[in-house]
Amino acid sequence: MTASHVLNSQQWGACPSPAANDPCRLARGVTLSLRPAAAMQLRVVCGQAWVTLDDGPHGWYEASGDRVLQPGQSLRVAAGQHAVVEPLGRAPLSYQWRRTG
Numbered sequence: 001m002t003a004s005h006v007l008n009s010q011q012w013g014a015c016p017s018p019a020a021n022d023p024c025r026l027a028r029g030v031t032l033s034l035r036p037a038a039a040m041q042l043r044v045v046c047g048q049a050w051v052t053l054d055d056g057p058h059g060w061y062e063a064s065g066d067r068v069l070q071p072g073q074s075l076r077v078a079a080g081q082h083a084v085v086e087p088l089g090r091a092p093l094s095y096q097w098r099r100t101g
Contacts, residue, residue: 043074046094
């Protein structure tokens with residue numbers, strides 16, 4: 001994976017690569033902007049995530065809008081779709097960002 005999978009990100013505890021098994025961390029009050037070049041999956045390991053998905057590069061997408069993810073839950077982000085992620089609550093967010101399929 002290359003840096004093109006994560007654009008405009010502001011992270012606490014860098015995520016070495018989408019293929020890594022170690023979770024990435026996002027501090028409270030920090031947002032993460034993701035626009036993957038290939039379909040990816042965001043999985044919450046610890047904490048809660050507030051995720052806003054746009055309609056994607058091809059118009060309406062059924063998973064667009066705001067979502068709250070709990071530990072163990074995941075969300076597919078289509079290639080070219082924009083997702084904004086932030087921790088919800090007082091705890092930092094631990095998550096995994098992996099390519100699907």
